[in-house]
Structure formats: C-alpha cells, structure tokens
Amino acid sequence: MARLADMAGRIRQDDIALVRERSPIDGVIGEYLQLVSAGGGNAKGLCPFHDEKSPSFNVTPSRGLYFCHGCGVGGDVIKFIQEIEHLSFAEAVERLAAKAGVQLQYEEGGYVPRKDGGKRARLIEAHQVAAEYYAAQLGTAQAEPGRRFLMERGFRAADAAHFGIGYAPDEWEALVRHLRGKGFTDREMVEGGLCVEGRRGPRDRFRGRLVWPIRDVSGDVIGFGARKLLDRDEGPKYLNTPETPIYHKSSVLYGLDLAKKEIGRAKKAVIVEGYTDVMACHLAGETTAIATCGTSFGDEHIKVLRRMLMDQAEGRGEVIFTFDGDSAGQKAALRAFEADHKFGSQTFVAVQPDGLDPCDLRVQQGDAAVRDLVASRVPLFEFAIRSRIERFDLDTVEGQMKALDAVAPIIAGIRDAGRRKLYAVNLDRWLGIMDEQLVLRRVNEYMKGATPAPRSRPKADPNDPSLELERELLKMALQRPATLGPAYDTLAPDAFSLPEHRAVHEVILAGGGVAGAVAPLEWSARLRDLAPSEETRSLLTRFSVEPPKADGISDDTYSRALLARFMEVQLTGHVAALKSKLGRLNPVSEAEEYNRLFGDLVALEQQRRRFRDPGSQEW
Structure with missing residues (x-):
C-alpha cells in the first residue's frame, strides 16, 4: 500500500491507469516467454521466475493479471515489469x-513529490553522453596504456565494448568541453560528479584513466569507476564517482544490469571484489557475478540483492562471496558472515588457495578455473569457523579448548537445530578433541542465554473443506462479482476463518463490494491498489486467476450454492455457540435469559434450514 501511496504524490493515478490500459499484459509478457492458449482467452507458459518442466505460469488478459501456481508470484503488468527488470x-x-x-x-x-524528475533525467543524460565520449576515446593513440592494461588481463576489444569501458583523456577539461558542447551546464557536471570545481571553473574528475561505466538495474549510467594508468598520477588506484543525486555507492552493485536476469533465473549471485573480476566471471560463464563500487558489502547491497534473488526464508538461493586468499580477504569474508542472518538464501565463500582473484585466475588458468573456483564454494558458516580455529595451536589441549570457546558461540547462533548439531559434530572433528558430547555441551551452554525464536503460527490444512469454501467464494467475488448479489456485501470480515482470507474480503468491501464492481481490468487494478500488503496483493492475484471448481455448473448457480453453504456454516457455528450457552443456564432461575436465547436458537435453526435449500431463496 505504501508503494501506491508513494506514487500518488508522483505520477498521476489517471496516467497509471492509462499505462495499464495501453499495456496488454499478454503482449508485454509475451516478449519474455512463449505463451500458449490455456482456453477461455487465457494463456500459459514456463515461469520466468523459477525453473519448471511444465507450464504453471498463467496470464489472464481480461483482468490484466498473471499468476504462477508453481512459485506463487503474480500481479499486474506493472508488477511484472518490476520483477522481471x-x-x-x-x-x-x-x-x-x-x-x-x-x-x-x-x-x-x-x-x-517528484521535484527532482527533471534533474535526474538531465544527470542521467549527461552520464550517457560521458560514457559514449569515454568509449570513443579508448581507440585513440593516447589510450594505448589502457588498451595494454586490458589486453594483459585477457580482455579483447569486443569485451571492452560489451562492458562499455572507455578512456578519460589526460587533460584538465576534455570532458568539460564535450559536455558544454552538448548543452550541459557547469552546475550539472559538478552536481553529477563528472567534474570538480576548480579555481578557474570545473575540471574533469577522471584524467588519464581507464573508465568503467556504472549502471543502475535499469541500465542507466549513473557513475564511473576509473583505474590509474600513469605513474605520475598521485591519486588512488581506483577513483569512483562521489555521492550524487543519482549515485549512492552503498546500494550500487557493478554489473547488476547485466546479471539481474540470470540471478533471478538461477537464484544465485556471485559477489566479487572488482570490475575486472566481474568481467572475468561473465566471460568465463559465471554471468551472475557482481561487485560493490569502492565500498564493503553492506546492508543496502543486501536489500538490493535480495530483491534480485526474490530471496525467501526457504534457503533455496545461493549467495557466493569470492575473496582473495590473503588476510584482508578473510576479514572481508568474516564481515559477510556477520550479515548471513539477513539472507534467506544460503551463503557460501569461494577462496582460491593460491590467492589469485578471478581476473588473474582466468589469465593464468583459463575460463574453466574460474568456474571451478565458484563451484568449490564452502558454506559461510564453515569458512567462518575454520578461519577462527586456525588462530589457535590445536596440537595442545589448551589451544583446542580456547578454539572451542571461540567458535561455540558461532554454532550456538545457528537457528536450525539439525544444522547446529552437525556443525558441532564437525567442530569436534576439526579441533581433534574426539569427544562430541563435550562439544555439544559447550555449544548448549552458550545457547542458554539466547532468546528463543518466536513460534510460527501453525499452517492451515489446505484440504479443510471450510477453507476451500472460503477460497471458492472469494474467487467468485473477484472473478464473477455480479453473480453474488447484495448478500455477499453483508458478510462481516470475521466470517472468514483465516486472517489472509479476511484481508482479501476487507479489500473487496473497501473497493465498494461486489455491488460496486466495474470492468474486470479496472476492478482488478482497484483492488490491488487497496491491498494493505504484498501478501494480500499476491492472494488477490491468485484468487483472481485461479479457476473456480464449478464443474460445469453455471456461474449463477455455483455462486448461489457457495453463498448458501457459507452462510449455513456461519449459522451452524452460531447455533453451536447458543446451544453451549443454553446448556450453562438454569431454565428455572434464569428463565428470562433462557427463553430469550431459546427463541434466538429457533430463529437461527429456521434460517439455517432455508440456506440448505438455496433454490428457495431470493438473493
């Protein structure tokens, strides 16, 4: 809901509705996967968000929605573009x-408020012009050191073009003059980080350097990373764009624009340390490789990556960190370990024993060696544990016990009990103590002060007939609202037993109820906009797409039967509650209350009998 509220103050709602109307969902999705007819004007195909052998990805053009029965993703055409891109x-x-x-x-x-829309567009355009300028300069005589740098690292001209690599001339105002000629102001150049303010006006930020364009997830150039080539250059080896209105290094991942689709498909991401490492991995076939831009891997990077992975708690995805084998690389891996709990995906570390990074490894041993490095990953927990115990002298009892006390808290922090026990058993073997019970006791001692994880709510039985009744009724309310008549809109939210079902019903009522339903496309969009959470929005999508189990019965008859059965179930619950209350009353001393409740019971029983025969009702 917050996302829609955010847009309410930016893009006009009328324009959003017009975009939905002019973007047929089957046409848009058809650009990304093959769709075949599923009957009734619907289509199906292989889901682009998870691997599957038979199509479970359904598209319903009449309501402008898609839903995958295999992985549960769904939404409208805007949601699809959000997820796929x-x-x-x-x-x-x-x-x-x-x-x-x-x-x-x-x-x-x-x-x-979208006050910076024009500014952002101008800065993006300036960066694109700068990227094209730098790329053109890579072929000049002055750029020969840059071409030699790339060649020595196994990169060809085509590789440089693929990644958009360029060269910044060793001049004070080469880019400044070029951008001025294209109509950009000095203020825009400085604000975008392309130039720095000098005593005589702006001067180029990058000079005499090899330049990598840094793009956001949509492919727009938002900054640059520049590598020193000249001995007289007293600056750092790598110089990056500073923080600007469009570039925030804490959330930028180099190569993500190229890797995002494969990351989403394979549910895997390989984190490397530099621009050339990303290039080496991609050219070697590891096309999920990405890197941070002059900063350590942090919380904002994690949030971005989790969205790319569609990271969930099941631990299906893989995040693989590759680090140099030196002490700095090990420290970086341990920092990553501290963030492990923020991932739902499984986390791994891949370290080349001889200390070669992916770029040097590819030069010396070829593409297969890079792929083997990634394949040799070990779980991040194991890497963290082994890195800790290496500090101690395991040939002595004292060293073994100190190592045990250093590592036991790590194992105690593992949430899964089975994995925790196995790591404790492995730790005994790694330490050479040969007493599993001793190690397990020590781990348990460290767990005593830990706060227990909150108990999750038991999952409802999907085969429960009453829950299936609720699902079917909600499907008809969303797909065939006119068949339910005004009776549906009188149902109270607590008539539905599951919180998620109540949430869907409340959205329907908030949208004007079935009596206020409009054309299918507009009805779907209205209800999705009103959904209070992504979970409710997903369930709305599912119930709007999943076929009702009518078995050849007409829509009107099926809706009438569903509503009658639903109300009968509700009345049965009320009858049971009244009978229980009557049983606790004394018919003599509490005669007035008893008689009142008995009259209510008779009335309820009569209502229940009528609902058992929906054909006798007028809805």
Missing part, C-alpha cells in the same frame, strides 16, 4: 509508458 514501481510505470506512448504527468505534494 528489477525496477521500482515508478521506473516500471515509466518504462511501460515509454513503450505505450503515454506522456506521464507528475504531481507536487503527496507522499514523495
């Missing part, structure tokens, strides 16, 4: 608008 809501709307020929209008006020 890894964009924000605003970026997805803008991407679709550009293709559909819709001129978007932005509003002031609201949640997040």
Whole structure:
C-alpha cells in the first residue's frame, strides 16, 4: 500500500491507469516467454521466475493479471515489469509508458513529490553522453596504456565494448568541453560528479584513466569507476564517482544490469571484489557475478540483492562471496558472515588457495578455473569457523579448548537445530578433541542465554473443506462479482476463518463490494491498489486467476450454492455457540435469559434450514 501511496504524490493515478490500459499484459509478457492458449482467452507458459518442466505460469488478459501456481508470484503488468527488470514501481510505470506512448504527468505534494524528475533525467543524460565520449576515446593513440592494461588481463576489444569501458583523456577539461558542447551546464557536471570545481571553473574528475561505466538495474549510467594508468598520477588506484543525486555507492552493485536476469533465473549471485573480476566471471560463464563500487558489502547491497534473488526464508538461493586468499580477504569474508542472518538464501565463500582473484585466475588458468573456483564454494558458516580455529595451536589441549570457546558461540547462533548439531559434530572433528558430547555441551551452554525464536503460527490444512469454501467464494467475488448479489456485501470480515482470507474480503468491501464492481481490468487494478500488503496483493492475484471448481455448473448457480453453504456454516457455528450457552443456564432461575436465547436458537435453526435449500431463496 505504501508503494501506491508513494506514487500518488508522483505520477498521476489517471496516467497509471492509462499505462495499464495501453499495456496488454499478454503482449508485454509475451516478449519474455512463449505463451500458449490455456482456453477461455487465457494463456500459459514456463515461469520466468523459477525453473519448471511444465507450464504453471498463467496470464489472464481480461483482468490484466498473471499468476504462477508453481512459485506463487503474480500481479499486474506493472508488477511484472518490476520483477522481471528489477525496477521500482515508478521506473516500471515509466518504462511501460515509454513503450505505450503515454506522456506521464507528475504531481507536487503527496507522499514523495517528484521535484527532482527533471534533474535526474538531465544527470542521467549527461552520464550517457560521458560514457559514449569515454568509449570513443579508448581507440585513440593516447589510450594505448589502457588498451595494454586490458589486453594483459585477457580482455579483447569486443569485451571492452560489451562492458562499455572507455578512456578519460589526460587533460584538465576534455570532458568539460564535450559536455558544454552538448548543452550541459557547469552546475550539472559538478552536481553529477563528472567534474570538480576548480579555481578557474570545473575540471574533469577522471584524467588519464581507464573508465568503467556504472549502471543502475535499469541500465542507466549513473557513475564511473576509473583505474590509474600513469605513474605520475598521485591519486588512488581506483577513483569512483562521489555521492550524487543519482549515485549512492552503498546500494550500487557493478554489473547488476547485466546479471539481474540470470540471478533471478538461477537464484544465485556471485559477489566479487572488482570490475575486472566481474568481467572475468561473465566471460568465463559465471554471468551472475557482481561487485560493490569502492565500498564493503553492506546492508543496502543486501536489500538490493535480495530483491534480485526474490530471496525467501526457504534457503533455496545461493549467495557466493569470492575473496582473495590473503588476510584482508578473510576479514572481508568474516564481515559477510556477520550479515548471513539477513539472507534467506544460503551463503557460501569461494577462496582460491593460491590467492589469485578471478581476473588473474582466468589469465593464468583459463575460463574453466574460474568456474571451478565458484563451484568449490564452502558454506559461510564453515569458512567462518575454520578461519577462527586456525588462530589457535590445536596440537595442545589448551589451544583446542580456547578454539572451542571461540567458535561455540558461532554454532550456538545457528537457528536450525539439525544444522547446529552437525556443525558441532564437525567442530569436534576439526579441533581433534574426539569427544562430541563435550562439544555439544559447550555449544548448549552458550545457547542458554539466547532468546528463543518466536513460534510460527501453525499452517492451515489446505484440504479443510471450510477453507476451500472460503477460497471458492472469494474467487467468485473477484472473478464473477455480479453473480453474488447484495448478500455477499453483508458478510462481516470475521466470517472468514483465516486472517489472509479476511484481508482479501476487507479489500473487496473497501473497493465498494461486489455491488460496486466495474470492468474486470479496472476492478482488478482497484483492488490491488487497496491491498494493505504484498501478501494480500499476491492472494488477490491468485484468487483472481485461479479457476473456480464449478464443474460445469453455471456461474449463477455455483455462486448461489457457495453463498448458501457459507452462510449455513456461519449459522451452524452460531447455533453451536447458543446451544453451549443454553446448556450453562438454569431454565428455572434464569428463565428470562433462557427463553430469550431459546427463541434466538429457533430463529437461527429456521434460517439455517432455508440456506440448505438455496433454490428457495431470493438473493
């Protein structure tokens, strides 16, 4: 809901609706996967978000929705572009608008006013012009040291072109002059980090360096990383764009624009340390490789990567950190270990024993060696544990016990009991103590002060007939609202037993109820906009797409039967509650209350009998 509220103050809602209308969902999705007819005007295909052998990804053009019965993802055309291209809501709307020929209008006020829309567009354009300029300079005579640098590291001209590598001339104002000629102001150059303010005006930030364009997930150039080539250059080996309105190094991952689709498909990401390492991995076939840009891997990077992985608690994905084998690389790996609990995916470390990074490894041993390095990954827990115990003299009892006390808290912090026990058993073997019970007791001692993890709510039985009744009723309310009549809108939210079902029903009522339903596409969009959470939005999508189990019965008859059965179930619960209460009353001393409740019971029983025969009802 917050995402939609955010957009309410940025892109006009009328324009968002127009983008949805002019972006047929089957046409948009059809650009990413093969769709075949599923009957009834619907289509299906292999899900682009998870591996599957038979198609479970369904598209319903009449309601503008998609839903995968295999992995549970779903939404409208904007949501699809968000997920497949890894964009924000605003970026997805803008991407679709550009293709559909819709001129978007932005509003002031609201949640997040889009006051910087023009500025961002200008800075993006300036960076694109700069990237093209730098790329053209790589072929000049002055750039020969840069070409030699690339060649020595196994990169060809085609590789440099693929990654957009360029050369910044060793001049004070080469880029400044070029950008001025393209109509950009000095202020824009400085604000975008392309130039720095000098005593005589702006001068180029990067001079005499090999330059890598840094792109955001949508492919826009937002900054640069520049490598020193000249001995007289007194600057750092790598110089990066500073923080700007469009570049925030804490959330930028180099190569993500190239790797995002494969990361989402394979549910895997390889984290390396530099630009040339990303290039080496991609050229060797490890196309999920990405890197940070002059900073350590932090919380914001994790958030970005989790969205790319569609990271969930099941631990299905893999995040593989590759680090140099030296002490600095080990420290970096241990920092990553501290963030392990923030991933749902499994985390691993791959370290080359001889200390070669992926780029040098590819030069010396070839592409297969890079792939073997990634394949040789070990779980991050194991790496952290082994790195700790290496500090101690394990040939002595004292050293073994000190190592045990250093590592036991790590194992005690493992949430899964089975994995915790296995690591404790392995630790005994790694330490050479040969007393598993001693190690287990020590780990348990460190666990005593730990706060127990909250107990999760038991999952409902999906085969429960009453829950299936609720699901079917909600499907008809979303897909065939006119068949339910005004009776559905009188149902109280607590009539539904599951919280998630109640949430869907509340959204339907908030949207005007089935009596206020409009055209399918607009009805779906309205309800999705009202959903209070992504979970509710996903369930709305599922129930809007999943076929009802009508078995050839007409929609009107099926809806009538569902509603009658649902109300009968509700009345049965009320009857049972009244009978229980009557049983606790004394018919003599509490006659007045007893008689009142008995009259209510008779009335309820009569209602229940009527609902058992829906054909006798007028709805």
